[in-house]
Amino acid sequence: MPEHRPIHDDADYIVEAEPEKALFVDMLTRDIELIPAVMDLLDNSIDGARAHIGEDTPADGFWVDVTISAHAFEIRDNCGGIDLDVARQYAFRFGRPSEYKGTPRSVGQFGVGMKRALFKLGDTFAVESRAASTRFTMEVDVPLWVANDDPVWTFRMSEVDRGYNPARDGRGTTITVTNLHPSVTEDLADGAFLSLLREQIRFRHQGAIAEGIRVRLNGEPLHGMSRELLQGPDFTPVNRAFVVPSDHGDVAVRLIAGITKLARRDVGKDEDNAENFRGGTEAGWWIFCNDRLLLMRERSRLTGWGDNLPNYHPQYRQFRGYVYLSAANTEALPWNTTKTGLDEESRVWRQVLAQIKIAGSQVVSVINRVKSEERSASSIDEMPTVRAVQAAQLVPTESLPISEIFAVPPPPKAKKGQAAKRPRTKKLQFEVPLDRFEVVSQRLETAVVAEVGRRTFDYYYEREIED
Numbered sequence: 399m400p401e402h403r404p405i406h407d408d409a410d411y412i413v414e415a416e417p418e419k420a421l422f423v424d425m426l427t428r429d430i431e432l433i434p435a436v437m438d439l440l441d442n443s444i445d446g447a448r449a450h451i452g453e454d455t456p457a458d459g460f461w462v463d464v465t466i467s468a469h470a471f472e473i474r475d476n477c478g479g480i481d482l483d484v485a486r487q488y489a490f491r492f493g494r495p496s497e498y499k500g501t502p503r504s505v506g507q508f509g510v511g512m513k514r515a516l517f518k519l520g521d522t523f524a525v526e527s528r529a530a531s532t533r534f535t536m537e538v539d540v541p542l543w544v545a546n547d548d549p550v551w552t553f554r555m556s557e558v559d560r561g562y563n564p565a566r567d568g569r570g571t572t573i574t575v576t577n578l579h580p581s582v583t584e585d586l587a588d589g590a591f592l593s594l595l596r597e598q599i600r601f602r603h604q605g606a607i608a609e610g611i612r613v614r615l616n617g618e619p620l621h622g623m624s625r626e627l628l629q630g631p632d633f634t635p636v637n638r639a640f641v642v643p644s645d646h647g648d649v650a651v652r653l654i655a656g657i658t659k660l661a662r663r664d665v666g667k668d669e670d671n672a673e674n675f676r677g678g679t680e681a682g683w684w685i686f687c688n689d690r691l692l693l694m695r696e697r698s699r700l701t702g703w704g705d706n707l708p709n710y711h712p713q714y715r716q717f718r719g720y721v722y723l724s725a726a727n728t729e730a731l732p733w734n735t736t737k738t739g740l741d742e743e744s745r746v747w748r749q750v751l752a753q754i755k756i757a758g759s760q761v762v763s764v765i766n767r768v769k770s771e772e773r774s775a776s777s778i779d780e781m782p783t784v785r786a787v788q789a790a791q792l793v794p795t796e797s798l799p800i801s802e803i804f805a806v807p808p809p810p811k812a813k814k815g816q817a818a819k820r821p822r823t824k825k826l827q828f829e830v831p832l833d834r835f836e837v838v839s840q841r842l843e844t845a846v847v848a849e850v851g852r853r854t855f856d857y858y859y860e861r862e863i864e865d
Contacts, residue, residue, distance in 0.1 A: 419544040419551070422492075426510065427518040432585055433598050434738050435518040438511035439473050439573060440464065440599065440613070441690065444606045446477035446571070457610030464599075464615050468587035471519050471578065476570040482532035482558060485525075490536075490553055516540075521577040528569050533562035596620065605689030625684075627656035627718060629798055630790030632782075634805040636757045637798045642749045646730035649723050649746050654795050655757040656804065657716040657765060657787075682710070683719040683754065685740070687731045692740065700740065702755040707762055713769060717761055720795060721754060760804040767809070773825075782807035826851060 427435075440462060447460035462475040480489055492513060516523045517540060524537040535557040543553070578586065585591045596615055600607070604622035607613055613620045627635045635656025642649045658680075682697040697703050697710035701719075704710075723746075725731050732744035740747055764783065771781040778785065786807050839850050 416549050419546075423517050423540070423544060426492075426514045430514060430518060432518065432582060432591075433595055435515040436464070436471075436473075436595065437598070437602060438515045440603060442512055443473065443475040443477045443571070444603060444611060446475065446479070447606070447611050450478045451609075458612065460610075461612040461614070463617075464613070466586045466592075466595075466616065468583050469576070469578070471575040471582075471586065472572065474570065474572040476568055479529035479533075479564075479569040479571055480525075480527040481529045482534050482560065485527065485534055485536075486555075492551070516573070516575060518579075519575040519582055520579055523573065523575045525571065525573050527571040528562060528564060528567055530564065530569065531560070531562055533557075533559040592616070601694055602691040604691060605686065609689075625718075625720060625795040626792040627654070627658055627795060627798065628787060628790035629656070629793040630786060632805070632807045633786040633790040634799060634801040636760060636804050637795075637801050638753075638757075639800075640753070642746050644725075644730040644746050647725055647727040649725045649730050649750075651724075651750055651753070652722040653720075653750075653753055653757055654798065655717075655719040655761050657761065658718050659792060660716060681715045681717050683721065683758075686720070686722045687733050688724055688728065689722070692733055692738070700742070702751070702758050706755050707758050714762060714765055716765060717758075719754070719758060719761070721750065723750065757804070764804055764806055767806070780810050782810060826855065 443462040447457070447462075451457050451460070460475070460477050462473065462477065465472045465474070490513065492510060516538075521540045522538070523540070524535070526535045527533065534555050536553055536555045538553055592615075596618075599613060599615060600620050600622055603613060604625075607620060607622035629635060635654060637652075637654045639650065639652050642651060680695060682695040682703075683693065683701040684691065685693040685696065685701075693700075699705050708714075723731055730746065732741045732747035732750075733739070734741060767783045768787060771784045775781045775784075783806055835847075835850065838854065842850055842853050844850060844853075
């Protein structure tokens with residue numbers, strides 16, 4: 399009797415593993431906040447401008463307009479446009495195909511930013527783009543697209559033109575999102591949110607703005623922040639360059655660190671309790687990847703504070719450090735997919751961090767020397783670092799001379815046989831009832847705590863001691 403064997407079909411060996419669109423869209427947008435989503439769209443415009451700077455148009459010939467309201471979001475630019483075939487084959491795919499190299503030194507890396515941002519904002523989006531010889535329009539109803547269970551994921555363009563001539567209407571892209579999600583509607587209608595978005599654009603895209611690319615938010619031109627450090631004949635901040643190799647290509651690093659001037663309102667405040675101090679808000683490290691600001695005012699263990707450096711304290715509020723990482727291949731840069739944080743396990747970042755700690759230690763040492771000289775020196779001759787700081791001027795970071803170390807004058811040499819001098823001043827610190835302090839400060843016509851204490855001490859000394 400022949401042995402019975404079950405009959406198998408090839409389909410029996412196939413296990414379905416395609417993703418569900420609804421889950422994919424939900425997971426893709428869950429870990430990104432609204433402002434980073436807007437930044438992703440702005441990144442694309444700026445990458446487009448940089449790809450075309452120098453052809454026939456200088457940087458200041460490119461612009462990006464972001465217009466937002468409770469009803470719609472729009473970003474419009476003249477930054478070169480998206481070629482029809484690039485749009486069809488690459489730009490709207492979820493993930494970057496290996497054969498697509500993208501734009502050198504761009505910010506986009508993983509091939510998810512634009513789609514994630516559009517899904518984050520609302521249920522309907524339209525893209526209209528005009529490139530060198532092509533033009534297209536595409537409108538997407540996201541809920542309808544999600545409901546389509548075709549295993550092949552596609553979008554459909556509503557208009558295409560392979561004979562486009564940019565002579566009349568130029569080159570650029572307009573993205574409009576409507577049917578905004580309720581939480582997005584609330585944020586975009588909030589004045590405080592708009593202020594925060596304005597600040598974030600100014601800070602995170604300060605490199606592009608400084609380069610000349612014009613960025614406007616609801617019609618208002620945005621200006622970048624100034625980056626200046628004190629530099630003088632005997633006082634030169636760290637300004638060094640080095641290269642870190644990686645599996646994805648070299649990363650060029652520029653590291654600048656030094657101190658800036660104190661605003662008048664911050665003078666004399668470093669004795670306050672650190673947790674109550676509100677000055678020095680720009681102090682810390684500023685980390686850039688391909689000119690896109692990744693971290694601002696960084697003062698944690700991530701950049702050495704509380705590790706080989708002391709914990710951040712108000713006395714270091716003059717500290718400024720800038721690190722610029724640049725790579726032709728963005729995969730070499732140590733950032734996460736939302737470009738809001740660092741990959742701390744990156745070998746590139748670990749090598750950069752080692753240099754950050756060295757430079758940070760030098761700056762902290764100089765700040766401590768200034769404070770020590772001001773407290774203990776009996777004459778200006780015993781204050782070489784203070785004199786160097788006083789003679790220094792604020793200089794834009796791009797104009798600083800190259801310096802491997804923080805160059806400052808050496809400390810004064812003690813004379814032979816001269817014993818170390820004891821400090822000639824004494825610090826007084828105590829607390830008094832607030833109502834009494836306010837009465838005294840009003841009478842003395844100053845609200846500066848140190849000044850009130852100094853004047854009351856002098857008042858007692860002049861009347862009870864000298865007399």
